[in-house]
Amino acid sequence: MSHQWADNLPIYRQLKDLVVARIIAGELKPGDALPSVRTVAAEYQLNPITVSRAFQELADEDLVEKRRGLGMFVIEGAPQKLLASERRRFLDEEWPQVLARIAQLGLDLGELVNPGKKWSKP
Numbered sequence: 392m393s394h395q396w397a398d399n400l401p402i403y404r405q406l407k408d409l410v411v412a413r414i415i416a417g418e419l420k421p422g423d424a425l426p427s428v429r430t431v432a433a434e435y436q437l438n439p440i441t442v443s444r445a446f447q448e449l450a451d452e453d454l455v456e457k458r459r460g461l462g463m464f465v466i467e468g469a470p471q472k473l474l475a476s477e478r479r480r481f482l483d484e485e486w487p488q489v490l491a492r493i494a495q496l497g498l499d500l501g502e503l504v505n506p507g508k509k510w511s512k513p
Contacts, residue, residue: 394409394435402437402441403441403442403444403445403448404445404448406431406435406437406441406442406445407445407446407448407449410425410445410446410449411449411454411473411477414454414465414469414470414473415470415473415474415477417470419465420465420470421465421466421467421468421469421470422464422465422467423464423465424461424462424463424464425446425449425455425462425463425464425465427462428442428443428446446463449463450463453466453469453472454466454469454472454473455469
């Protein structure tokens with residue numbers, strides 16, 4: 392599988408974000424094993440150290456756990472924890488920018504809720 396890595400963020404962080412997205416989407420559920428470091432490194436043509444760093448950050452954030460001799464597994468409660476943190480990040484970081492852009496464009500709630508409907512401003 393090929394993937395386009397962005398230049399503005401370290402690859403290990405982008406890989407971590409991919410795993411986080413899979414957990415939030417329910418593709419990886421609590422108790423599921425992550426693919427091995429070697430498998431991911433080969434699949435994405437990455438250095439195994441890069442993959443290990445991404446996986447270690449997930450473990451440091453208590454989203455996955457290492458099981459000696461078995462690999463890494465998604466922890467119970469990880470999806471809920473991630474969803475809560477992503478919601479908080481959206482509200483703290485992204486939403487203010489969206490609100491500023493809405494104000495800049497002079498949009499109103501009606502235009503945002505029903506974008507196909509023609510609205511006239513007084």
